[in-house]
Amino acid sequence: RYKTSFPSLLLLIFCSVRSNYFLPHKIDFVCLSSAATPHPGGFKCFTCxxxxxxxxxxxxxxxxxxxxDTSYCYTLHMMxxxxxxxxxxxxxxxxxxxxxxxxxxxxHNGFQVCTSCCHGNVCNVLVPRNDSGAVFSSAGPLVGAGSTPRPAALRYITLITASSCWTHLRSQII
Structure with a gap:
């Protein structure tokens, strides 16, 4: 059974409202989180x-x-x-x-194809453009490494994130 804290509820409301003020040059990474995962170690990747x-x-x-059955985020970039x-x-x-x-x-066409993989929630934000970025990397501890945030830390992170959303929302309204 999951409990929804007040800061989590605020974050959900602010992220919903904030999406109406989406700026085309920014991706709203703050609001890509969820309280519940469909399976232990669940994660998300950008997919297209x-x-x-x-x-x-x-x-x-x-x-x-x-x-x-997947553990990584894969990116293929053709230039x-x-x-x-x-x-x-x-x-x-x-x-x-x-x-x-x-x-x-x-x-035959002068194109370059770069691929990369990473391990971590929405870790494939960027695309590889050369051999320096076309790597297999880990954005954080491996799934199952035994390191999980404590509830107090999660509440603090949620509160800071909600505060950031609120500040951004207010700046868009004013």
């Missing part, structure tokens, strides 16, 4: 198929949990010979899909 660029992928990504995005694909992935992170040049 052949989006025009990273912004459109992240902005329109559905807010859903990854399947239980033209000027480094501009041609296609972005992001999804939940298994370890098998993440074994070959890196960049490859496609000689």
């Amino acid at each position: 198929q052949d989006a025009a660029d990273n912004y459109n992928c992240n902005r329109w990504a559905p807010d859903v949990y990854c399947p239980k 033209d010979n000027h480094g501009d995005s041609v296609s972005v694909t992001k999804r939940c992935a298994t370890l098998e899909h993440c074994r070959f992170a890196g960049c490859v040049n496609i000689t």
